[in-house]
Amino acid sequence: MADLQIPEDFCHNDVEPKGKTSHSDGENFHYIWGDGRTDGAAFSNDDVKAAYEERGEEQVPLGIHGTSVAVDWDSCVAAGSCMSVCPVQTFQWYRTEQDVPAADVLGATFEGTGLTEQDERLDYTDKSQPIREHDCTVCMACQEICPEGAIRIESANQEWHEKAAGTYVIMKSGSENPHAHD
Ligand code: SF4
Numbered sequence: 403m404a405d406l407q408i409p410e411d412f413c414h415n416d417v418e419p420k421g422k423t424s425h426s427d428g429e430n431f432h433y434i435w436g437d438g439r440t441d442g443a444a445f446s447n448d449d450v451k452a453a454y455e456e457r458g459e460e461q462v463p464l465g466i467h468g469t470s471v472a473v474d475w476d477s478c479v480a481a482g483s484c485m486s487v488c489p490v491q492t493f494q495w496y497r498t499e500q501d502v503p504a505a506d507v508l509g510a511t512f513e514g515t516g517l518t519e520q521d522e523r524l525d526y527t528d529k530s531q532p533i534r535e536h537d538c539t540v541c542m543a544c545q546e547i548c549p550e551g552a553i554r555i556e557s558a559n560q561e562w563h564e565k566a567a568g569t570y571v572i573m574k575s576g577s578e579n580p581h582a583h584d
Pocket residue numbers: 471484487488489490491492493537538539540541542543544545555
């Protein structure tokens with residue numbers, strides 16, 4: 403397994419998300435954290451650099467997309483390994499739904515209709531978007547297979563997603579688990 407690029411505490415304590423990307427179901431969304439970095443693998447990958455050049459689009463730092471399923475878009479080189487192993491199609495190629503610069507997904511709403519097979523990226527500027535973060539079964543397969551260590555799976559980070567959203571509920575003994583999904 404490649405070394406994980408996302409620090410364990412990237413969303414903890416007083417860190418505020420930079421923004422979010424919503425799912426059109428009106429219920430789910432995932433946060434985007436940090437200003438990004440230019441020393442991630444995407445900035446030295448020849449395929450990624452060539453694809454940006456071909457588009458005439460500037461490559462800019464993008465940050466971490468998702469909280470319990472966190473993808474460092476500055477390390478994502480569009481290998482698509484995560485898509486090949488995810489049993490619940492958590493990820494989609496964002497550009498196959500909306501072909502916009504990656505910085506523009508901040509605040510955008512996606513329907514989750516993007517392509518989800520490993521080699522269906524639009525081109526190497528595409529990114530693995532955790533549009534169905536809420537469906538993750540924590541199997542860990544994507545974290546283990548990502549060649550760049552761009553993914554960190556941490557189900558306990560759901561707490562920080564909820565705190566940022568203002569929906570966090572402290573569990574009392576004997577009470578129903580408010581974090582449980584149907
Ligand atoms: S941990 Fe498993 S279920 Fe969750 S996003 Fe990764 S591959 Fe999909």
